[in-house]
């Protein structure tokens with residue numbers, strides 16, 4: 596968030612201090628600031644909300660992803676993780692930190708989520724896992740991806756950083772795949788300050804992540820799995836619990852703003868909207884449009900400047916795409932190209948959403964875009 600914007604890009608929708616002050620006071624006066632009852636309660640409440648057997652709280656989604664990858668049973672020569680390049684840079688970053696090689700694949704041009712056929716085509720005998728993403732809150736196609744992963748004999752993981760508030764057939768996403776890993780950072784619908792949740796039905800994986808977030812200490816000062824300090828502090832767990840309890844309200848407010856954007860922008864020549872599959876509801880972690888410069892009469896960057904001049908802050912997510920970044924370019928295969936991803940990176944624009952974006956605010960942001968359209 597930046598001072599001076601009339602409509603900042605994001606403002607966290609968090610509980611009032613009065614809602615958490617007693618619990619914070621209790622935690623501080625008890626002296627139990629980590630590994631305490633608030634984390635245990637958050638994990639139980641989140642497991643119920645996500646419909647999984649286990650939730651393990653961690654210090655961030657990035658750390659959660661890295662620990663899950665590190666905890667995969669090692670298989671000789673299986674060193675590659677298939678993931679979309681149209682993605683936040685934390686995902687391939689965690690892959691590399693965990694000692695794997697990212698293999699970038701295309702997304703579906705309508706939903707912006709990993710294309711199951713592209714993932715299937717990238718499978719080799721070096722594949723260790725497929726890591727999909729609920730991109731901007733749109734659920735990835737879990738049944739199709741599970742089929743690809745099963746055929747390949749590898750686990751499906753989901754970077755579910757944007758997934759709190761995402762539903763399929765009326766149910767919060769979280770089950771499906773070996774693990775789904777959520778973020779609790781301030782741009783998400785459930786906020787801990789910083790934090791993440793590893794959701795899984797796999798007892799052994801949950802136990803491994805509990806050890807891995809504790810330096811890898813097996814409880815007897817031995818170590819079979821190199822870990823990190825990946826713990827979620829008590830005060831963050833308090834915030835996350837209060838925030839999780841408000842998720843239905845926060846998601847409904849966000850949906851109302853997103854619906855106002857859709858009503859104003861759908862059908863505008865040259866403006867594309869992310870397609871949310873039938874039966875699914877996006878968390879609308881981000882509301883992303885695409886701008887076809889020729890049809891719209893203005894490029895994505897010109898629309899962005901026009902909005903900035905009107906005091907509206909935006910982000911060009913995800914430009915550059917991961918495979919175009921200096922740290923990850925080396926993982927692009929000789930002769931490999933990702934034209935759908937390149938096109939999305941060049942044309943996508945995320946509009947403001949958050950506590951401050953009411954449907955009226957969304958309509959006024961959309962108005963700035965509409966009045967720039969070719970007349």
Ligand SMILES: Cc1ncc(COP(=O)(O)O)c(C=O)c1O
Nearest residue numbers: 655656657683685756778779780
């Ligand atoms: C798709 C995706 N994956 C991972 C992350 C990392 O989450 P965290 O900040 O909790 O580490 C983010 C953060 O926004 C994200 O957007």
